[in-house]
Amino acid sequence: MSGRRRHSSDMMSTPDRFSYPPSPSPSSYSTYSSEKSTSGRSRVKGAARSVAGVFVACFSPPDEDSNHHSSSAYGGSDAFSSTSDVSGASDSTEGKKRGTARGIYATQNDSTRMREPGSIKFTLAEITAATKNFSPALKVGQGGFGTVYKGQLKDGTLVAVKRAKKSVYDKNLGGEFLSEVQALSKVEHLNLVKCYGYLHHGDERIIVVEYVANGTLREHLECFNGNVLSLASRLDIAIDVAHAITYLHTYTDHPIIHRDIKSSNILLTDKLRAKVADFGFARLAADPESGQTHVSTQVKGTAGYLDPEYLKTYQLTEKSDVYSFGILLVEIFTGRRPVETKRELEERVTARWAMKKFKEGDAISVLDPKLEASDANGMVLEKILELSLHCVNGHRKNRPTMRRCVEVLWNIRKDYKELLD
Numbered sequence: 216m217s218g219r220r221r222h223s224s225d226m227m228s229t230p231d232r233f234s235y236p237p238s239p240s241p242s243s244y245s246t247y248s249s250e251k252s253t254s255g256r257s258r259v260k261g262a263a264r265s266v267a268g269v270f271v272a273c274f275s276p277p278d279e280d281s282n283h284h285s286s287s288a289y290g291g292s293d294a295f296s297s298t299s300d301v302s303g304a305s306d307s308t309e310g311k312k313r314g315t316a317r318g319i320y321a322t323q324n325d326s327t328r329m330r331e332p333g334s335i336k337f338t339l340a341e342i343t344a345a346t347k348n349f350s351p352a353l354k355v356g357q358g359g360f361g362t363v364y365k366g367q368l369k370d371g372t373l374v375a376v377k378r379a380k381k382s383v384y385d386k387n388l389g390g391e392f393l394s395e396v397q398a399l400s401k402v403e404h405l406n407l408v409k410c411y412g413y414l415h416h417g418d419e420r421i422i423v424v425e426y427v428a429n430g431t432l433r434e435h436l437e438c439f440n441g442n443v444l445s446l447a448s449r450l451d452i453a454i455d456v457a458h459a460i461t462y463l464h465t466y467t468d469h470p471i472i473h474r475d476i477k478s479s480n481i482l483l484t485d486k487l488r489a490k491v492a493d494f495g496f497a498r499l500a501a502d503p504e505s506g507q508t509h510v511s512t513q514v515k516g517t518a519g520y521l522d523p524e525y526l527k528t529y530q531l532t533e534k535s536d537v538y539s540f541g542i543l544l545v546e547i548f549t550g551r552r553p554v555e556t557k558r559e560l561e562e563r564v565t566a567r568w569a570m571k572k573f574k575e576g577d578a579i580s581v582l583d584p585k586l587e588a589s590d591a592n593g594m595v596l597e598k599i600l601e602l603s604l605h606c607v608n609g610h611r612k613n614r615p616t617m618r619r620c621v622e623v624l625w626n627i628r629k630d631y632k633e634l635l636d
């Protein structure tokens with residue numbers, strides 16, 4: 216996302232303090248922990264292995280086999296066995312300067328014809344009109360895929376126009392690009408950024424998505440607009456995100472694995488409702504040779520969120536998203552990034568630090584200092600950490616499904632409201 220990035224992360228442990236409303240028993244998690252079919256899996260190879268290897272070494276997930284069943288709910292193996300110096304979420308690399316839009320636009324062909332109503336194909340004329348010829352004034356961000364512009368379609372719809380950078384483009388990706396975007400454009404959920412369509416013209420690859428006006432979750436955690444996200448809002452946002460991922464995982468007969476759940480991919484509306492962005496785009500940005508340039512970009516850019524079992528096996532499943540979601544939960548309630556390289560060693564990996572405190576019965580000390588350390592907030596934090604501890608279990612089969620996470624979060628919100636009433 217934009218240039219406002221930093222680093223952070225963490226883990227969990229077992230509570231036996233806080234006599235708040237009963238928390239889901241360990242067994243309630245294990246009910247949902249059985250592994251799903253391998254239908255949605257993919258294998259990444261090549262360069263990814265070497266990059267990923269670095270992170271395997273950094274995190275070296277402990278395989279505490281003794282903690283598989285109900286015991287795993289409390290202190291089961293986690294992925295944070297080391298506090299090695301991990302370079303956390305770093306900025307994506309800038310794409311090279313592109314040819315001017317005017318130059319491309321001058322090539323009159325099919326792409327400049329007006330779009331059929333309902334078509335997801337955009338014409339270059341539409342895109343250049345919407346973005347005022349890719350006006351720098353309308354640039355809203357830069358990510359691994361390329362540059363993002365705010366735009367307005369003829370009918371007034373605000374859109375985000377994501378223009379692939381050169382390094383992402385490859386002729387061999389043509390068919391895949393189209394089929395991916397066509398598939399993604401059918402996915403509709405209140406908490407997912409809607410994909411409106413694409414432009415595939417010459418060496419241009421452009422994706423047009425719903426514009427979400429109120430910045431990223433990461434920016435809000437940093438109070439970029441001067442406002443502190445309340446605990447209730449954070450809980451709502453966590454639930455919105457869980458709904459979105461659950462929807463992707465249960466999407467028709469072809470589950471979609473997001474692959475890049477992180478706070479900078481969560482966009483907020485004016486009413487602070489969350490919309491998850493960039494689902495399914497990882498493959499669009501993949502290097503056709505290695506099978507995954509963007510995956511390696513992600514390994515670098517979002518190290519703190521990466522499933523250690525994925526790093527070991529290169530097999531991506533829905534449970535990899537669950538792991539990232541667990542890290543995100545810790546981030547939302549501590550306010551810290553998954554990896555905070557400037558902190559002292561024991562606090563550098565946020566989830567590990569938080570889990571340790573949680574297990575010591577001192578969860579409240581990891582609450583975002585911008586929030587009041589009240590009993591009600593403490594209760595929520597305890598339960599959130601308990602859930603995220605399960606999500607970040609080193610063994611994916613012990614992690615809950617996203618559907619289960621939703622249920623747990625609903626209960627936490629219910630308990631919170633009751634406590635406040």
Ligand SMILES: Nc1ncnc2c1ncn2[C@@H]1O[C@H](COP(=O)(O)OP(=O)(O)OP(=O)(O)O)[C@@H](O)[C@H]1O
Nearest residue numbers: 216217307355356357358359360363375425426427
């Ligand atoms: N749909 C959108 N609506 C409004 N702004 C957006 C939208 N999508 C992206 N942005 C802005 O553009 C920035 C870059 O987004 P992009 O998704 O390309 O990169 P990223 O997710 O931060 O990076 P990476 O590719 O490494 O995951 C975001 O930080 C956000 O500020």
